[in-house]
Amino acid sequence: MILGTAGHVDHGKTALVKALTGVDTDRLAEERRRGLTIELGFAPLTLPGGQMVSIVDVPGHEKFVPTMLSGCAGMDLVVLAIAADQGPMPQTREHLAILSLLGLKGGVIALTRADLGIKPGVEEQVRALVKGTFLEDALIIPTSVVTGEGLDELKRALAELVQKTPERSDRGDYRLHVDRVFSVAGSGTVVTGTLTGGSLRRGDRVRLWPGDKIARVRGLQSHGTDQEELAPGSRAAVNLAGVDRGEVSRGDTLAPAEGLTLTRRLDVALRVLPQAPYAVKNNSALHLHHGGRALMCRCILLGRDRLEPGEEGFAQLRLDQPLAALRGDRFVVRFFSPVVTVGGGVILDLEPPVKGRMDPARLTRLAALAAGEKLSCPAETAPKAPPPSTPETDPAMEMKLCEIYRAAGLEPPTNEEVERAFPGREAACRRAGRALADKGVLTPLSPKVRAWGESCLEAQSRMKARFGTGMFTLAQARDMLGVSRKYALLLLEYWDRVRITQKIGEGRRFL
Numbered sequence: 001m002i003l004g005t006a007g008h009v010d011h012g013k014t015a016l017v018k019a020l021t022g023v024d025t026d027r028l029a030e031e032r033r034r035g036l037t038i039e040l041g042f043a044p045l046t047l048p049g050g051q052m053v054s055i056v057d058v059p060g061h062e063k064f065v066p067t068m069l070s071g072c073a074g075m076d077l078v079v080l081a082i083a084a085d086q087g088p089m090p091q092t093r094e095h096l097a098i099l100s101l102l103g104l105k106g107g108v109i110a111l112t113r114a115d116l117g118i119k120p121g122v123e124e125q126v127r128a129l130v131k132g133t134f135l136e137d138a139l140i141i142p143t144s145v146v147t148g149e150g151l152d153e154l155k156r157a158l159a160e161l162v163q164k165t166p167e168r169s170d171r172g173d174y175r176l177h178v179d180r181v182f183s184v185a186g187s188g189t190v191v192t193g194t195l196t197g198g199s200l201r202r203g204d205r206v207r208l209w210p211g212d213k214i215a216r217v218r219g220l221q222s223h224g225t226d227q228e229e230l231a232p233g234s235r236a237a238v239n240l241a242g243v244d245r246g247e248v249s250r251g252d253t254l255a256p257a258e259g260l261t262l263t264r265r266l267d268v269a270l271r272v273l274p275q276a277p278y279a280v281k282n283n284s285a286l287h288l289h290h291g292g293r294a295l296m297c298r299c300i301l302l303g304r305d306r307l308e309p310g311e312e313g314f315a316q317l318r319l320d321q322p323l324a325a326l327r328g329d330r331f332v333v334r335f336f337s338p339v340v341t342v343g344g345g346v347i348l349d350l351e352p353p354v355k356g357r358m359d360p361a362r363l364t365r366l367a368a369l370a371a372g373e374k375l376s377c378p379a380e381t382a383p384k385a386p387p388p389s390t391p392e393t394d395p396a397m398e399m400k401l402c403e404i405y406r407a408a409g410l411e412p413p414t415n416e417e418v419e420r421a422f423p424g425r426e427a428a429c430r431r432a433g434r435a436l437a438d439k440g441v442l443t444p445l446s447p448k449v450r451a452w453g454e455s456c457l458e459a460q461s462r463m464k465a466r467f468g469t470g471m472f473t474l475a476q477a478r479d480m481l482g483v484s485r486k487y488a489l490l491l492l493e494y495w496d497r498v499r500i501t502q503k504i505g506e507g508r509r510f511l
Helices: 013-021 029-034 062-072 090-101 122-130 151-164 360-370 395-408 415-420 426-438 453-467 474-481 485-497
Strands: 002-006 041-046 052-057 077-083 106-112 140-142 175-177 180-184 188-196 205-209 213-222 225-227 235-241 253-255 261-272 284-290 293-302 312-325 330-335 341-349 442-446 449-452 501-504 507-510
Touching: 002 013, 002 062, 002 090, 013 041, 013 052, 013 077, 013 106, 013 151, 062 090, 062 284, 062 293, 077 090, 077 122, 077 151, 090 122, 090 330, 090 341, 106 122, 106 151, 122 140, 140 151, 261 360, 284 312, 293 360, 293 485, 312 341, 312 360, 341 360, 395 426, 395 449, 415 426, 426 442, 426 449, 442 453, 442 485, 449 453, 449 485, 453 474, 453 485, 453 507, 474 485, 485 501, 485 507
Parallel strands: 002 052, 002 077, 077 106, 106 140
Antiparallel strands: 041 052, 175 188, 175 253, 180 188, 188 235, 205 213, 205 253, 213 225, 213 235, 261 312, 261 341, 284 293, 284 330, 293 312, 330 341, 442 449, 501 507
């Protein structure tokens, strides 16, 4: 069973985990220097009665919410840490909202730093915060890692909660969202993650989704102990044979060769958080978080043009990269700018039609899927358009765009500027640009800018050769690539989104 932490930065999550388990999950020198969790941390916890749970400790700083989200994949329960001397803070609220969107059902609230005194009215603030959420009836336990207050009570509460929480059933098809990748001398590539779905055994052959690389499970561990087989709900370290370290990244998924569906379009049930600062409008640019992956998408609202805070509806998410998923998976979406959590929901259809946004039959079908009804035929409900009399894209236009983007390299014009170069043919230019992006010829650095894909790959190779896994700054990237600050930032922010790099303070490093 997986127990996660959540809460605002510097509210004592990592110190609480250390007090409970004896494990300091801040393993990076940068984390210890700054006193700030940057990466996910992991520790085993033996509870009264002998139950063993795996703790996933997540960062609390707003800059690391994407990392926090990758650690939420597979959580069963949570300890929400709130500093007794401060009370709920912005990331307390955002973390609680994210966990609610991801479907968590139980947890405990730890009032940390109780030795510093409990601020008057804090418990009432906490109760108001969790009202109407899955933590509405959760225990609130004052704790202190300095005096030991509340630690035994917290363990007992967790033990009772674990006993009441049903174990995960083995559904046959295993799935592991990769949250860490590293190499071990003499063994090769190792990935870690939380195992869901079904059991994983030594010797199993696995596919690295969304790619098509097949690897073999050479070895399995859970919290440093070798295993022949791991059940769903386990923290797993998987030693892979037949795959190099550079061929797998955080955000990839281990699953059977035919176990998932690869798609660029999702029809979903979408709920906008009541505290979201803005409504979601049709064709909004959003960040999609699913498992350990973060992708850019366009949100096409179905049956309406706007979803206000607190409202629910159906939408199609059109992704800038392929996603490997299953119907029923949960997701979170965040605004493109400013980057704040806006909502989330459930995937209903992985092979939806493109057209028919306002079609009542389509909305009826999605409502049935959202209600859990099994439909015998997933046929398109939208009326089929007549076959186009001209090709969907113009090969000559694609060639012209290739010439433009190849010459521009890492400093491309905006999509709008490219379209203006073809007066009267803007629509054809737009279609050709999307087609080239779908083929991987162009790389979508942002919703408004695409770049020549080979130039981006070459830049990545040059930067990796120069910096390895060490830290580098925006200025260093700008100077090495010979581009302006604007374009260096576009490229680096794209790499951050697709988990090629990770931003840490004012620097970055390759994952």
